[in-house]
Amino acid sequence: MVEEHKATLTYTQLLKEDLGIFRLVPEDGVIPDYKAGQFLTIGMPVKSEGGKVVRRAYSIASHPENKKFFEFVIRWVRKPFPGRLTTELFNAESVSGVDFPDEKEIGVTYHLGSYTDPAYSKQVLALATRAPREETPNPGNDSTKLPSLRDMFYSVEFHEREVFEMLGVYFEGHPDNRRLLLPEDWADLPPLRKDFKNKGR
């Protein structure tokens, strides 16, 4: 479930000109349970974009048993080369959605490879995450949402569009969330969910 909370920035430390430590405390002071490796989507109104709330996902760096604050270590990737470092390293081989109805979750696995770095050219990096699943899906308007990786890896653009139409996972921040393979007037369930049955089977 995606919940919105307000939080206060309690501590900042600049380690380098482009690297800093930030600590956040939710307004009610309660840190929810989370697992190591989970991330938070942090939104902030940006004046230069007319007060629009810009949301980005950040990995939590503090320990799950730390119930005082969330800590983040954030590097600023400069504007002329947005995400250049990571795109030079990785390109999307495939993005696959997997439906887990028993666990009420939908998994999304990104398989990333590298063209430029010889050390990684032999390997495929798999990034897996899960989104909540709803019994009666309403793609785009329900809680099945994930932040888009398209800003970082340009090559996931069409892959994420495919996952959206096939499993109903909406990618927040994706500039073009239209249908890709399915017809425009498809009104049935997203077809790769397990409760969508093939006719005659």
Next chain:
Amino acid sequence: MAEVIPTKEMPPGLQVENVDDRIMTLNVGPQHPGSGHMRIIVKIDGDYIVDADPDPGYVHRGEEKMAEARNYITNIPHLERPVIHDSCNILYPYVLGVEDLVGIEVPERAKYVRVIAAELNRCIYIQYWLAIYGIFLGHSTMFMWPAGDRELFIDLMEKISGARVTHAYFVPGGVRNDVPANFEDVCLRQVNYFEKRIKEYGDIFYDNPILKARTEDTGVLSREDAIRLGTTGSVLRASGVDYDVRVKEPYDVYDELDVHTNVLKAGDSYARSKVPWLDMLESCNIIRQALEKMPKSGSIRTKLKPNPKGGLDEVYRRVESGRGAAGCYIVSKEKPEPYRLKLSVGSFRNLIALPYLLKGEKLGNMPAVYWSLNYWPVEADR
């Protein structure tokens, strides 16, 4: 011009578009030979393309959904349907993945037979693609020659597997049946003749000044963009990136063979059309090496148990197909059927480059750019 404001909640996918008097929208496809089974929505200002939006899905067949209801053996014939001209290479990652899941070893001879069959199929596919590329540039000889010459290898594959195009030849554990008795001699003779034949394409097609004037400097994809967009196969190698899965992550016996990667630097339509041709010459080299090193006798298949099951596991394997890296992601949940099977194919990955390449081109150059992407609509839709 009044802006259209949608009054009620719009269903997903429906778009409202404000029309400009100057810009004309043109639907190329999906039943147009110039686009294959795909629609390209092109916006043109006079003769120049200002925007292009690929709309695949016309031949979407739900291969991934079908695979979830069939077991690992009955999945074989329908998984090669997305691209029947390259049926060995599209099955290759699936077969490797299932072998990883079930945990069986493949006999040495079967590995060589697979490599030979895969390279023969690569040539069959590239010849078909080259025929289409030729006819869309108005070069009818380049349609006739490859369409005729690919029959050589089709006959060879028919001798091996019994079917002209849909071979269903690879199975987890090896190949379906052994090659015929005089296969080595026949194959070597055909490959030598084929190589001599396709070298003549250089004189009639690739050195043709009219073709060069038409395709050079059209649809240029820079090295940075090729990497950033995640393109693969001949599109990537034509933009100067040295990447071939056969070399970088060798599967089966590719690590024992000497595989050369063809890289061109220009990144234009001409380079993209030339790389597959060089790949065919390289395939001939690989087949000759494999024929020499192949064990002359031995088993060609490790028998599977009936209804093989994978564990609670997932696997991602990739190979180099005729159109770039082809991957297969299988999630297994201790059932005879895959829980989820995802095909990641080169055509789908290269499609993202199309809007970038077409912007600013003349409409007349669209076939030259579009077909140079080595794009197979049926494979991209799956």
